[in-house]
């Protein structure tokens with residue numbers, strides 16, 4: 037009997053609905069090939085949820101997500117909701133989803149595909165062959181530590197406060213995800229902190245170092261975040277898997293993404309202890325091109341491939357989907373964001389057609 041999977045789809049805003057459709061079509065084909073029975077259920081999040089219900093994350097959406105095997109999210113936000121107060125914006129729906137599902141690990145690959153080397157702003161010899169996975173802690177650190185706020189001092193001055201804090205259990209669980217990820221990849225893990233200045237970073241370094249004993253086949257190194265930023269731009273090929281806290285991970289994963297120069301190609305996964313993960317492109321809702329059939333759906337498709345690998349444990353199906361993406365690039369099909377001379381410019385729908393043909 038076919039293996040059954042319930043997938044919640046969160047199309048969101050902007051180009052979201054266009055690109056998630058392509059991933060669903062691709063998964064449907066993959067399902068037939070690998071005898072996987074996907075049932076898709078759609079739910080509201082972000083700006084479109086605000087318009088329909090007044091809330092960026094309706095209770096119903098969270099419930100559906102919790103009751104599914106995996107969640108595929110497209111993109112959230114747009115000009116229309118930019119003037120709302122911060123706590124009512126579409127993006128708060130995403131924070132609520134992460135918290136509601138306990139997603140503490142964010143995995144962001146930055147891979148330079150041979151077909152797109154020239155999209156990078158760095159020299160070919162620097163970026164060719166780069167294949168990095170950034171594992172970012174997502175629910176702790178300075179974004180959530182207490183105390184936080186803007187307080188009045190005794191002298192009547194205002195004082196803004198955030199607190200970078202990690203408990204050992206929080207470091208251990210993200211560390212385990214990182215070591216296991218490194219084990220499945222190139223076997224190298226670089227932990228990034230600021231242990232020369234920050235006490236919280238010293239604890240981070242100690243715990244990660246202690247964990248290494250459980251993973252003798254993974255080669256562990258440590259870098260201070262300033263040096264890591266420099267090395268990432270200077271010689272990115274030295275990295276395999278990087279693990280770091282919430283703030284440093286936010287910055288380094290964007291820097292790593294920009295090495296590739298192709299925002300429309302980058303997937304991500306956010307994982308919890310158990311229960312469904314959330315799979316989404318790194319890019320935003322691209323309101324400037326929404327509804328024009330110009331969006332690159334491949335980051336969404338590669339996110340679906342990550343879902344097959346990490347949540348559904350179907351590595352062969354994941355490989356097949358990734359290979360189909362390579363095939364359409366080898367056939368020189370390009371959406372506008374990755375277009376270069378001599379290539380064939382296609383829209384979102386045509387990219388979908390050639391991808392399905394490749395599958």
Ligand code: ATP
Nearest residue numbers: 113300319320321322323324325330331332333373
């Ligand atoms: P967010 O704050 O949600 O990350 P953003 O404004 O930082 O959003 P994006 O929405 O990712 O950034 O858009 C940045 C630029 O990249 C835009 O010009 C957009 O059109 C382009 N872009 C983003 N994603 C894609 C895609 N999948 N295909 C084509 N172009 C894209």
Ligand code: MG
Nearest residue numbers: 318319320321
């Ligand atoms: Mg952005």
